[in-house]
Amino acid sequence: MGIFLANVPHSSRTVLFRFLSGIPTTRSLLHHIVPPLVTSPKCSICRHHDESSVHLLFACPLKMWVWRLAWQKHFDTPFDSIQNVISSFTSWTWPPLRPGTPSLSAPLVLGTILAVIWSAHWHHVYDDIPFSAPNVLTSVNKSIQPLRDEPRLFYPATL
Numbered sequence: 475m476g477i478f479l480a481n482v483p484h485s486s487r488t489v490l491f492r493f494l495s496g497i498p499t500t501r502s503l504l505h506h507i508v509p510p511l512v513t514s515p516k517c518s519i520c521r522h523h524d525e526s527s528v529h530l531l532f533a534c535p536l537k538m539w540v541w542r543l544a545w546q547k548h549f550d551t552p553f554d555s556i557q558n559v560i561s562s563f564t565s566w567t568w569p570p571l572r573p574g575t576p577s578l579s580a581p582l583v584l585g586t587i588l589a590v591i592w593s594a595h596w597h598h599v600y601d602d603i604p605f606s607a608p609n610v611l612t613s614v615n616k617s618i619q620p621l622r623d624e625p626r627l628f629y630p631a632t633l
């Protein structure tokens with residue numbers, strides 16, 4: 475699994491490993507294990523759906539909004555549904571990026587989005603920082619931008 479995950483950013487490996495291994499840390503599971511502590515299996519962000527690992531990482535409406543806009547910005551293929559993202563990770567096959575971004579790779583971009591969503595999720599849970607989809611999207615773009623600019627930073631004379 476370590477080598478398998480080598481081409482996604484380090485920051486997303488743990489969460490991706492847990493997801494692909496079926497080891498989620500979700501309210502659904504915690505509610506089942508410690509109901510006095512986690513009194514509801516519902517998602518604490520949308521408060522509507524039970525929080526499965528797919529919901530936590532991908533399908534919660536606010537997270538899906540981030541995935542859709544980030545996907546449309548970076549990938550050269552339409553975003554039909556959140557299944558596009560999930561199946562990229564589960565089948566380890568990657569959508570084509572928009573042209574002109576040679577320093578990026580699809581696993582790098584998708585892994586970065588995943589890591590930012592994961593981090594914002596836990597800031598919401600532990601630090602009471604509301605999960606604001608536009609703010610999370612801004613963080614995603616701020617995290618990806620330096621990766622895009624990397625060759626320019628290293629080889630300014632060639633540009």
Ligand SMILES: [Zn+2]
Nearest residue numbers: 517519520534
């Ligand atoms: Zn939700």
